[in-house]
Amino acid sequence: MLDIRALFRKYQSSIADFAHMVSRLAQAHDFSITSWIRSVPHNNAVGGKDDSLHQIGLAVDVTPTNDAEKAGIISLARAMGLQVVDEGTLHIEYDHGDAKYEAADAAKAILQPPPAAA
Numbered sequence: 845m846l847d848i849r850a851l852f853r854k855y856q857s858s859i860a861d862f863a864h865m866v867s868r869l870a871q872a873h874d875f876s877i878t879s880w881i882r883s884v885p886h887n888n889a890v891g892g893k894d895d896s897l898h899q900i901g902l903a904v905d906v907t908p909t910n911d912a913e914k915a916g917i918i919s920l921a922r923a924m925g926l927q928v929v930d931e932g933t934l935h936i937e938y939d940h941g942d943a944k945y946e947a948a949d950a951a952k953a954i955l956q957p958p959p960a961a962a
Contacts, residue, residue: 852901862938865924869906869917873908874908874913875908875917878905881901884899904937905935906936917936918934926939
């Protein structure tokens with residue numbers, strides 16, 4: 845079984861890099877963060893995907909103050925190599941190859957009901 849804590853340790857430098865990138869975005873543009881790190885149960889409760897990088901701190905949702913800020917955030921985030929999805933709010937993630945698959949596997953293990961007692 846994969847452990848979310850183990851994934852945090854494994855991707856610690858990526859999480860730190862991502863936090864620095866989000867900080868750079870915040871210095872350059874005006875927005876509010878609406879979601880960053882989610883527990884697996886919370887991610888499930890809000891309808892997050894099983895492979896959501898929110899579960900390991902590698903995704904953030906932001907609400908820009910206006911369309912000009914939105915365009916600037918998208919441009920700068922993509923220039924930094926981040927993935928951006930415009931869902932009304934902006935979903936920004938640090939796509940780290942296997943991280944999505946590992947997050948999904950760990951989430952399934954956490955949400956899976958314990959085996960029935962014999």
